[in-house]
Amino acid sequence: MTYPFGAVVGMDDMRLALLLNAVSPAIGGVLVRGEKGTAKSTTVRALAAVLPPVTVVAGCRFACDPAAPDPACPDGPHDMGVPGQTRPARLVELPVGASEDRVVGSLDLERALTEGVKAFEPGLLAAAHRGVLYVDEVNLLHDHLVDLLLDAAALGTAYVEREGVSVRHAARFLLVGTMNPEEGELRPQLLDRFGLTVEVAAPRDPAERAEVVRRRFAHDADPAGFAASWADEEAGLARRIADARARLPHVVLSDDALRQVTAVCAAFDVDGLRADLVTARAAIAHAAWCGRDEVTEDDVRVAARLALPHRRRRDPFDTPGLDDETLEQALEDSRPDDDPPPPPDGPGDGGAPPPGEAGTGSDRHGSAPETGGEPPSPGEGETDGGQGGAPASERAAVAPADPFRARRLEVPGVGAGAAGRRSKARAERGRVVGSVRPSGPVTRLHLADTVLAAAPHQVARGRTGPGLRVAREDLRQATLEGREGNLVLFVVDASGSMGSRSRMGAVKGAVLSLLLDAYQRRDKVGLVTFRGGDAELALPPTWSVEAAAARLRTLPTGGRTPLAAGLRRAAEVLRVERVRDPQRRALLVVVTDGRATGARGSDALGAAHTAARRLAGEGTAAVVVDCESGPVRLGLAGVLGSHLGAQTLRLEELAAETLAGTVRAVRAAA
Numbered sequence: 001m002t003y004p005f006g007a008v009v010g011m012d013d014m015r016l017a018l019l020l021n022a023v024s025p026a027i028g029g030v031l032v033r034g035e036k037g038t039a040k041s042t043t044v045r046a047l048a049a050v051l052p053p054v055t056v057v058a059g060c061r062f063a064c065d066p067a068a069p070d071p072a073c074p075d076g077p078h079d080m081g082v083p084g085q086t087r088p089a090r091l092v093e094l095p096v097g098a099s100e101d102r103v104v105g106s107l108d109l110e111r112a113l114t115e116g117v118k119a120f121e122p123g124l125l126a127a128a129h130r131g132v133l134y135v136d137e138v139n140l141l142h143d144h145l146v147d148l149l150l151d152a153a154a155l156g157t158a159y160v161e162r163e164g165v166s167v168r169h170a171a172r173f174l175l176v177g178t179m180n181p182e183e184g185e186l187r188p189q190l191l192d193r194f195g196l197t198v199e200v201a202a203p204r205d206p207a208e209r210a211e212v213v214r215r216r217f218a219h220d221a222d223p224a225g226f227a228a229s230w231a232d233e234e235a236g237l238a239r240r241i242a243d244a245r246a247r248l249p250h251v252v253l254s255d256d257a258l259r260q261v262t263a264v265c266a267a268f269d270v271d272g273l274r275a276d277l278v279t280a281r282a283a284i285a286h287a288a289w290c291g292r293d294e295v296t297e298d299d300v301r302v303a304a305r306l307a308l309p310h311r312r313r314r315d316p317f318d319t320p321g322l323d324d325e326t327l328e329q330a331l332e333d334s335r336p337d338d339d340p341p342p343p344p345d346g347p348g349d350g351g352a353p354p355p356g357e358a359g360t361g362s363d364r365h366g367s368a369p370e371t372g373g374e375p376p377s378p379g380e381g382e383t384d385g386g387q388g389g390a391p392a393s394e395r396a397a398v399a400p401a402d403p404f405r406a407r408r409l410e411v412p413g414v415g416a417g418a419a420g421r422r423s424k425a426r427a428e429r430g431r432v433v434g435s436v437r438p439s440g441p442v443t444r445l446h447l448a449d450t451v452l453a454a455a456p457h458q459v460a461r462g463r464t465g466p467g468l469r470v471a472r473e474d475l476r477q478a479t480l481e482g483r484e485g486n487l488v489l490f491v492v493d494a495s496g497s498m499g500s501r502s503r504m505g506a507v508k509g510a511v512l513s514l515l516l517d518a519y520q521r522r523d524k525v526g527l528v529t530f531r532g533g534d535a536e537l538a539l540p541p542t543w544s545v546e547a548a549a550a551r552l553r554t555l556p557t558g559g560r561t562p563l564a565a566g567l568r569r570a571a572e573v574l575r576v577e578r579v580r581d582p583q584r585r586a587l588l589v590v591v592t593d594g595r596a597t598g599a600r601g602s603d604a605l606g607a608a609h610t611a612a613r614r615l616a617g618e619g620t621a622a623v624v625v626d627c628e629s630g631p632v633r634l635g636l637a638g639v640l641g642s643h644l645g646a647q648t649l650r651l652e653e654l655a656a657e658t659l660a661g662t663v664r665a666v667r668a669a670a
């Protein structure tokens with residue numbers, strides 16, 4: 001029994017974004033970002049129950065509308081006026097581990113090649129047609145699949161092509177993704193293809209929190225009774241969606257309102273015209289939702305709040321959100337002169353505030369960003385001149401130097417981990433490197449090898465004319481090589497041996513650059529630091545590059561150099577992660593000058609080299625980043641590298657080979 005949509009407490013932006021898309025799927029879907037335990041999924045799942053039911057052609061697996069069947073329907077052609085049956089709108093969930101075939105459907109290549117039959121098994125896109133497609137943890141889905149979903153959502157069509165056999169069918173659905181940003185971000189290119197985004201958080205108001213708990217208890221004690229008590233509310237919502245859909249084509253977007261839309265988009269400096277289109281569509285849908293026939297300033301305000309925040313983020317370390325003052329200023333500047341300034345929180349349609357619309361006014365949208373870590377403090381690390389040579393002791397955190405584009409460090413060999421962009425791996429996509437006899441159904445045919453396998457049997461199979469006789473045992477599955485994401489575990493020397501503040505700033509800048517790179521390559525990252533008496537797991541392996549960057553910024557430096565402790569701590573972390581996620585290969589990045597100090601009389605360097613050889617013995621792939629500077633160099637990082645069986649790179653060699661990168665790296669290392 002799903003929770004009633006109307007009974008969800010708070011989450012006003014999220015509910016409104018879902019409802020506007022239900023009214024006008026052309027808006028392009030909703031991305032919901034928020035921490036765990038905020039009822040994101042409950043709210044999405046509740047939506048299906050308030051969507052108007054759909055009438056479908058009986059027996060069609062592609063949910064054709066009897067009034068306008070898809071001419072390309074694989075189960076068609078359907079006659080006009082075939083009997084239809086009415087069923088509730090569907091909510092289809094796409095699991096994060098789904099294969100491409102499961103999503104788009106699969107063509108039976110064996111039957112196509114051996115029997116000449118085009119057999120198509122519909123996927124989740126077909127199931128979601130005229131309903132909702134929901135992806136929880138959309139940030140963990142392979143980029144390629146997200147791309148595919150967004151394409152289908154934008155075109156209203158799914159297309160599958162394998163070895164020259166293709167199928168196309170209608171797939172119009174409301175796409176909803178939810179994600180916890182602490183578990184990794186969605187690439188910006190994908191982020192801005194979702195129509196609307198909302199940030200959700202658990203309510204802070206104790207009374208509201210109490211109401212959440214009260215309703216949850218009531219629901220769990222008697223789900224059916226709870227649903228019944230909300231039935232009228234649900235029916236009202238469903239009616240309102242149906243009414244708004246009917247009204248939508250008649251809503252007028254005046255030139256004045258359009259000017260406000262474009263002025264707001266310009267004020268927030270968004271790329272391209274997608275933002276303007278989405279904002280306009282959302283404003284029109286909001287007008288229809290409120291029962292108006294013309295778009296007002298309030299519609300534009302509401303639409304901008306939902307459509308623009310994610311289109312401004314260009315850096316994963318930026319904080320989300322939209323500045324209310326800028327928005328109000330843009331609306332005011334673009335307001336037609338003769339209009340009296342309307343109150344920003346006007347009652348809108350004049351009726352009682354409908355559920356899901358409550359609180360769309362400006363008062364509750366604090367402009368202060370609430371997520372993210374420390375704000376960057378550029379410049380702090382560059383004004384260190386005088387104190388740079390101070391004796392290494394406890395010091396305040398040094399700000400990192402500007403990040404640069406890092407070169408790709410990779411794990412040698414071929415892995416089988418989750419898709420990403422770092423090391424070579426067997427994959428569902430990528431370049432063809434060979435073929436094997438298939439163990440299941442053929443999904444990627446290796447045509448040349450199949451023909452070669454069939455060739456010797458042609459006479460025995462009684463072939464006399466043209467046309468190859470292909471049997472099941474001839475079929476060869478292509479082996480593909482793509483790239484995987486890895487666990488990049490940083491071991492960073494934060495001790496006094498790392499020299500001046502400016503040098504530490506450069507080291508932090510380099511690690512920050514590698515973190516940015518890890519974000520783009522879909523790696524998990526972790527951070528071990530060592531200084532003073534011991535090593536510390538400053539950040540357990542996580543998807544959140546932001547968390548790692550925040551830790552790095554506030555990392556204090558100075559004191560002794562317990563290198564061995566750092567390496568041993570890293571080895572422990574890797575052992576645990578190998579159990580937790582055995583497919584994900586790890587890359588250890590040791591950022592050090594190779595020096596080690598410990599208690600008087602101890603062989604700190606020998607202990608470090610022993611720890612390094614043990615890591616190498618466990619098959620750990622590693623890279624040493626040599627941070628040594630100054631006129632006299634000991635080359636100890638290189639020695640450590642040889643014990644680790646690792647490549648040693650100088651700090652300035654980390655930048656990708658671009659002119660700008662090189663210049664910056666050289667400057668950073670100076």
Ligand SMILES: [Zn+2]
Nearest residue numbers: 060062064073
């Ligand atoms: Zn059909």
